[in-house]
Amino acid sequence: MTYKTGIDQLPIPPKDAKVQNVTCDFCIVGCGYKAISWPIDRQGGADAGDNVFGEDLNQQQGAESPAWYNPSMYNVVQQDSRLVHLIIKPDKACEVNAGLNSVRGGRMGVTRYSEQTGTMTARLTQPMVWRYSQMMPTSWDDSLSLVADVTRRVIEEMGEDGVIVSAFDHGGAAGGYENTWGTGKLYFDAMKVKNIRIHNRPAYNSEVHASRDMGVGELNNSYEDAELADTIFVVGANPLENQTNYFLAHWVPNLRGETLDKKRQMLASEAHAPARIIIVDPRRTVSVNACEAVAGKENVLHLAIAPGTDLVLLNALLTEVVSKGWQANDFIAQHTVGFDEAVAANRISVEDAAAVTGLASADIRKAAQWIAEPKAGGTQRRTMHAYEKGLIWGNDNYRTNAAMVNLALATWNVGREGTGCVRLGGHQEGYVRPSDAHVGRPAAYVDQLLISGQGGVHHVWATDHFKSTLNAEEFRRIYRRRTNLVKEAMDSVPYGDRQAQLEQIVAAIKRGGLFSVVVDILPTQIGEAAHVWLPAATAGEMNLTSMNGERRLRLTERYMDPPGVAMPDALIAARMANAIEASFRKAGNGAYADQFKGKFDWKTEEDAFMDGYHEHAEGGKFVTYDRLRSMGTNGVHEPVVGFENGRLIGTKRLYTDGKFKTADGRAKFMKAEWRGLQVAGREQQREKYAFLINNGRNNLVWQNAFYDQHTPFVRERMPVAPIEMNPGDMTTLGLQAGDLVEVYNDVGSTQAMVYPTPAAKPGQAFMLFIAPTGQVGNVISKATNELMIPDYKNVWANIRRIGHVPSADGMSFKNIEYPQTL
Numbered sequence: 149m150t151y152k153t154g155i156d157q158l159p160i161p162p163k164d165a166k167v168q169n170v171t172c173d174f175c176i177v178g179c180g181y182k183a184i185s186w187p188i189d190r191q192g193g194a195d196a197g198d199n200v201f202g203e204d205l206n207q208q209q210g211a212e213s214p215a216w217y218n219p220s221m222y223n224v225v226q227q228d229s230r231l232v233h234l235i236i237k238p239d240k241a242c243e244v245n246a247g248l249n250s251v252r253g254g255r256m257g258v259t260r261y262s263e264q265t266g267t268m269t270a271r272l273t274q275p276m277v278w279r280y281s282q283m284m285p286t287s288w289d290d291s292l293s294l295v296a297d298v299t300r301r302v303i304e305e306m307g308e309d310g311v312i313v314s315a316f317d318h319g320g321a322a323g324g325y326e327n328t329w330g331t332g333k334l335y336f337d338a339m340k341v342k343n344i345r346i347h348n349r350p351a352y353n354s355e356v357h358a359s360r361d362m363g364v365g366e367l368n369n370s371y372e373d374a375e376l377a378d379t380i381f382v383v384g385a386n387p388l389e390n391q392t393n394y395f396l397a398h399w400v401p402n403l404r405g406e407t408l409d410k411k412r413q414m415l416a417s418e419a420h421a422p423a424r425i426i427i428v429d430p431r432r433t434v435s436v437n438a439c440e441a442v443a444g445k446e447n448v449l450h451l452a453i454a455p456g457t458d459l460v461l462l463n464a465l466l467t468e469v470v471s472k473g474w475q476a477n478d479f480i481a482q483h484t485v486g487f488d489e490a491v492a493a494n495r496i497s498v499e500d501a502a503a504v505t506g507l508a509s510a511d512i513r514k515a516a517q518w519i520a521e522p523k524a525g526g527t528q529r530r531t532m533h534a535y536e537k538g539l540i541w542g543n544d545n546y547r548t549n550a551a552m553v554n555l556a557l558a559t560w561n562v563g564r565e566g567t568g569c570v571r572l573g574g575h576q577e578g579y580v581r582p583s584d585a586h587v588g589r590p591a592a593y594v595d596q597l598l599i600s601g602q603g604g605v606h607h608v609w610a611t612d613h614f615k616s617t618l619n620a621e622e623f624r625r626i627y628r629r630r631t632n633l634v635k636e637a638m639d640s641v642p643y644g645d646r647q648a649q650l651e652q653i654v655a656a657i658k659r660g661g662l663f664s665v666v667v668d669i670l671p672t673q674i675g676e677a678a679h680v681w682l683p684a685a686t687a688g689e690m691n692l693t694s695m696n697g698e699r700r701l702r703l704t705e706r707y708m709d710p711p712g713v714a715m716p717d718a719l720i721a722a723r724m725a726n727a728i729e730a731s732f733r734k735a736g737n738g739a740y741a742d743q744f745k746g747k748f749d750w751k752t753e754e755d756a757f758m759d760g761y762h763e764h765a766e767g768g769k770f771v772t773y774d775r776l777r778s779m780g781t782n783g784v785h786e787p788v789v790g791f792e793n794g795r796l797i798g799t800k801r802l803y804t805d806g807k808f809k810t811a812d813g814r815a816k817f818m819k820a821e822w823r824g825l826q827v828a829g830r831e832q833q834r835e836k837y838a839f840l841i842n843n844g845r846n847n848l849v850w851q852n853a854f855y856d857q858h859t860p861f862v863r864e865r866m867p868v869a870p871i872e873m874n875p876g877d878m879t880t881l882g883l884q885a886g887d888l889v890e891v892y893n894d895v896g897s898t899q900a901m902v903y904p905t906p907a908a909k910p911g912q913a914f915m916l917f918i919a920p921t922g923q924v925g926n927v928i929s930k931a932t933n934e935l936m937i938p939d940y941k942n943v944w945a946n947i948r949r950i951g952h953v954p955s956a957d958g959m960s961f962k963n964i965e966y967p968q969t970l
């Protein structure tokens with residue numbers, strides 16, 4: 149372990165070290181971890197009685213020993229103002245990850261704020277405001293009263309439509325029930341803001357409207373179902389890299405046949421075999437490769453579909469299943485409506501579908517068989533249907549989502565063990581807010597409001613549109629211009645004269661300016677344009693509750709202090725609300741001030757949890773911090789339905805009674821006819837440009853790299869956003885590994901570093917999506933579907949060499965595929 153870090157010894161945690169529950173900060177999977185901490189001036193010992201593991205560490209530990217941690221899991225931090233050693237290591241007893249960490253979660257230790265070890269010292273430690281023509285530190289009262297006064301003046305001039313908000317709606321760090329409630333109560337209860345967007349799309353809407361309209365909530369199964377399935381059918385997702393430990397701890401054992409005993413026990417009357425898997429993705433991902441390695445090629449069907457044509461495949465599968473009579477007739481008759489109409493409207497032959505999707509007819513038939521052919525003995529096959537951003541941010545989101553759910557309903561693959569029709573998920577979830585009904589449908593396209601000069605003040609919570617939105621180049625350009633107008637206006641009068649400042653700010657807004665407030669834990673790119681930065685505390689610096697992709701609710705306990713005066717987002721929202729109330733009251737508008745009165749008296753994040761989740765979530769009345777803490781890293785599946793013998797009682801999977809979320813309880817089939825590449829201009833773009841710029845995540849990097857860009861481990865591997873390219877295409881363009889290229893089309897341009905990828909198809913590149921050093925959003929046009937959902941994935945552009953990344957010569961460009969035997 150001395151390699152590059154120089155660390156060959158780590159302290160042994162003493163027997164009486166503090167052990168707390170942690171759910172990973174990052175992805176949907178929500179792996180269980182333990183935070184182990186103890187005073188800086190002490191150490192445990194190697195004898196079993198002297199360390200927290202209770203193990204004799206004088207002996208060599210086994211390969212899977214939990215009595216172990218690595219330098220990435222360790223740091224020195226402050227806890228209740230005192231220095232402590234801190235280890236954040238995966239919990240072997242957690243059913244989600246069974247002791248596994250990923251290359252992201254395993255680095256929570258080194259991504260904590262530490263003055264002592266120098267990690268993440270870029271964190272925001274105090275509020276900053278635009279003053280003396282630069283960002284200057286100030287107090288909470290001063291910064292929030294400025295935000296409140298400007299927000300008030302904007303509301304006085306423009307009404308609440310002048311307040312534009314960008315806010316997370318997820319769980320895990322940068323979200324969670326406390327913080328979605330805090331922001332939700334501010335904008336949807338005290339105010340009725342309708343010009344609001346979510347962190348990952350330009351409006352306030354659902355990623356999976358269709359599934360919900362059909363009565364099928366999108367997280368309806370349990371991770372155990374991936375262990376019980378006969379077939380796993382995945383569309384547009386790359387679970388090894390993006391839902392890592394769900395894939396490794398639950399899919400792989402089934403693909404290897406290791407869950408056969410469990411299947412035989414739980415589903416005794418049926419025939420069982422190791423699972424097969426179908427992966428629909430234009431790209432050969434490492435998930436495909438890993439599945440082949442563990443299940444054998446004969447049990448893996450990779451459908452390398454023409455980008456954006458999933459709808460056609462899904463409709464053809466439905467057509468084929470029905471033509472074979474493999475649908476679940478009783479279930480359809482008793483629990484659904486609209487089957488015949490949907491089958492008729494969506495009908496497409498396998499041959500016609502093969503022509504559009506570029507797939508072989510035989511493979512489409514094989515997929516239908518693997519999904520729905522009855523098992524030996526005639527029982528209905530159990531097929532888990534899963535999808536994520538290749539479908540959600542793919543072509544024609546609403547209809548394609550509907551076509552996926554149609555197939556799952558027709559084959560009764562919802563509400564039974566070993567099934568599910570589910571999002572694989574992105575972040576953890578943690579949504580509890582007052583009604584958003586006033587936002588309307590379709591919701592306002594917030595980016596376009598900002599670009600067209602509307603709105604006066606923009607509150608930005610834990611997102612960086614400069615990197616992650618569509619049409620990003622134009623967004624950035626206009627956002628800078630508008631916020632600069634306000635900066636110049638602020639510079640023109642004495643900073644200490646609040647009244648003069650306000651007048652200048654309002655005058656600048658009337659000339660097209662925009663006042664921007666960013667709540668984040670680190671400096672961001674959109675923050676460079678902002679006038680106020682408010683420093684947030686993140687998970688572990690506050691208590692935080694969230695649920696994972698199987699609706700498993702847990703509490704991450706506070707194990708360290710936030711940096712400086714940073715505060716949980718929920719409490720920032722509360723203080724902002726109180727400041728806005730005070731501003732209106734002072735200005736003589738008591739009626740408006742009263743909308744905030746008495747609603748934001750929370751002293752702690754637990755107060756926000758009790759006011760929000762406990763009072764408003766389904767089953768919330770059973771849940772308290774103490775009860776959740778005692779449920780440990782395994783938590784409880786939502787919705788919680790009771791509390792008995794000291795334990796919360798949950799719901800392992802949804803719709804087992806065949807009752808769906810519609811007025812009459814019947815799930816709805818939906819018509820979903822094919823209409824080509826639906827977003828305006830994309831067909832033409834495909835014809836005009838040489839490369840598909842497919843884009844998304846990779847294993848190493850979490851989101852916009854907010855931590856990773858400050859971490860040598862990642863930075864030295866990816867100094868610039870990598871773009872995976874076919875070696876033949878590289879030769880044609882005269883490119884070497886590590887070359888810097890420009891990716892450009894009629895919308896904009898961006899930069900990336902060439903990563904040779906033998907599995908990449910000619911003409912199909914894959915770029916890391918929202919890196920600080922190259923954003924795909926620059927080349928994505930502003931057009932969306934009818935409900936304001938972007939197609940981030942199906943984008944075409946040209947590529948040209950502009951140089952070489954200086955540090956690339958010392959880098960590895962090894963093929964990321966696994967060897968074929970695992």
Ligand SMILES: Nc1nc2c(c(=O)[nH]1)N[C@H]1C(S)=C(S)[C@@H](COP(=O)(O)OP(=O)(O)OC[C@H]3O[C@@H](n4cnc5c(=O)[nH]c(N)nc54)[C@H](O)[C@@H]3O)O[C@H]1N2
Pocket residue numbers: 175176252383384385386387389390391428429430431433453454455456457458535536537538539542543573574575842843844845846847848849850851852941942
């Ligand atoms: N390592 C890591 N894990 C993460 C994240 C991260 O940043 N890093 N982010 C988390 C978040 S917020 C999210 S939302 C999830 C996203 O999880 P995923 O959806 O798994 O991630 P992506 O890589 O965006 O896209 C998945 C796949 O869609 C494919 N695709 C592109 N176009 C099409 C198409 O037209 N049809 C089909 N069928 N497939 C297509 C791409 O080739 C890609 O392999 O990941 C979460 N997990």
Ligand SMILES: Nc1nc2c(c(=O)[nH]1)N[C@H]1C(S)=C(S)[C@@H](COP(=O)(O)OP(=O)(O)OC[C@H]3O[C@@H](n4cnc5c(=O)[nH]c(N)nc54)[C@H](O)[C@@H]3O)O[C@H]1N2
Pocket residue numbers: 321322323347348349537541574609610611612613615616617667668669670672684685686687717843844850851852853854917918924925928940941
């Ligand atoms: N081209 C393309 N674009 C995409 C996508 C795609 O597949 N392709 N996917 C979309 C998707 S699914 C997503 S999720 C988005 C992600 O896009 P963003 O939401 O813009 O990216 P994140 O990295 O998740 O942003 C998190 C921000 O919150 C801050 N933060 C972290 N913890 C905390 C906290 O506790 N409190 C506060 N206040 N701040 C915190 C971080 O510093 C960071 O600035 O990108 C979207 N854009």
Ligand code: SF4
Pocket residue numbers: 172173174175176177178179245248249250251252253254391392393394
């Ligand atoms: S798989 Fe996701 S939740 Fe689990 S450790 Fe990795 S990033 Fe964290």
Ligand SMILES: [Mo]
Pocket residue numbers: 348574575
């Ligand atoms: Mo996401």
